[in-house]
Amino acid sequence: GAVVSxxxxxxxxxSGTSVKIECRSLDFQATTxxxxxxxPKQSLMLMATSNEGSKATYEQGVEKxxxxxxxxxxxxxxxxxxxxxxxxxxxxxxxxxxxxxMTDTQYFxxxxxxxxx
Amino acid sequence: DAKTTQPPSMDCAExxxxxxxxxxxxxxxxxxxxxxxxxxxQGPQYIIHGLKNNETNExxxxxxxxxxxxSTLILPHATLRDTAVYYxxxxxxxxxxxxxxxxxxxxxKP
Numbered sequence: 001g002a003v004v005s006x007x008x009x010x011x012x013x014x015s016g017t018s019v020k021i022e023c024r025s026l027d028f029q030a031t032t033x034x035x036x037x038x039x040p041k042q043s044l045m046l047m048a049t050s051n052e053g054s055k056a057t058y059e060q061g062v063e064k065x066x067x068x069x070x071x072x073x074x075x076x077x078x079x080x081x082x083x084x085x086x087x088x089x090x091x092x093x094x095x096x097x098x099x100x101x102m103t104d105t106q107y108f109x110x111x112x113x114x115x116x117x
Numbered sequence: 118d119a120k121t122t123q124p125p126s127m128d129c130a131e132x133x134x135x136x137x138x139x140x141x142x143x144x145x146x147x148x149x150x151x152x153x154x155x156x157x158x159q160g161p162q163y164i165i166h167g168l169k170n171n172e173t174n175e176x177x178x179x180x181x182x183x184x185x186x187x188s189t190l191i192l193p194h195a196t197l198r199d200t201a202v203y204y205x206x207x208x209x210x211x212x213x214x215x216x217x218x219x220x221x222x223x224x225x226k227p
Contacts, residue, residue, distance in 0.1 A: 006160075034215050043204070044161070044217040093160050095215065097208075103149060103168075106208060106215055108160040 003027055004096045006109035013084055014117055020080045021112045023094030029074035030096035031104070035067075038091040038111075050077060074098075084116045121205045126222045129199075135192040137221050139205030142186040148209045150181060152190045154201040155220070161204060164190065195225045 003026040013019050023033060032051050036044040048069050050056035056069035066088075068080040077096075081088055091113055097106040122140040129135040141150060149168050153161035165172055165179045167188070172179045178191040192199055204220040 004160075036217075043219050044155075046214060046216050049214060091158070095161075097215070103166070104208070105163065105166065106151065107163055108153070111158070111160045113158070 004094065004107045004109040006094055006112050008112060009110060010113040010115075012115045012117065015085050016083055018080055018082045019084055019114060020078055021092055021094070021114075023077045023079070023096065023109050025075045025096040025098060025107070028096075028098040030077075030098045031074070032097040033071055033077040034095040034097070034106070035069060035077075035079050036093045036095065038093060044093060047079075081114065084114070086116045089114055089116045120216075121207060121218050123203070123205055123218060123221045125219060126224070128224050128226055129192075129195045131197060131225055131227050132194055135190075135195040135199065135223055135225070137190040137192075137203050137205075137223060138187065139190070140187045141205070141207050144185050144207050145209070148207045150179065150185075150188050151206050151208055152177070152179065153204045153206070154199075154223075155204065156201045164203075166208075195223075197225050197227065199223065200225045 005024045007022045035047045038044050046059050047062045048056040048058045050069050050071040052071050052074050058064045071077040091111050093111045094109045149166050151166040152164040155161045165177050167179045181188045202220040202222050204217050
């Protein structure tokens, strides 16, 4: 299957700093990318959806000025957590959707564990 | 996108078939059923997807009812490594939202 990479896989930062997470689709062009966050023992919660070259669409309750999403190319999207606070500590997962054969398929990255001290 | 409903947990004996059900009664004609699984602290892994015909790959089989309102993921010979949370989601062919329910925690026991 297709591969989606995320970098970094884990990050620890001080409160008030910004953290950027990269998501790349390695062997297909992603028409749409998604960003999720996941708290322990909970399901994935969709944060935003982005199409290449367009502004991201954020889910209700997700602050667009705090979670900056850039989808500059068909293979790269970035999520920047600005002025991070301890409550932003979570597991962030990106996903890329692209055409594989006759249908679109969505693949997920390995996730980034963010810990804000 | 249509909402899905899955049982919260299931057990299966090692070597036996695991049958995981999913209800998606509001699915529309252009929406596919996708299955993923997530092992602790990893990103979800794609398993299989289908529209209306049954599908099979090296990992699993997907059985979709004729009315498309429900489906079953079958792991033919479950192993301990198949212990994971299994998610069934519905995705349209356009760039719609991709939301997850609570999934089914499958525990394969020796």
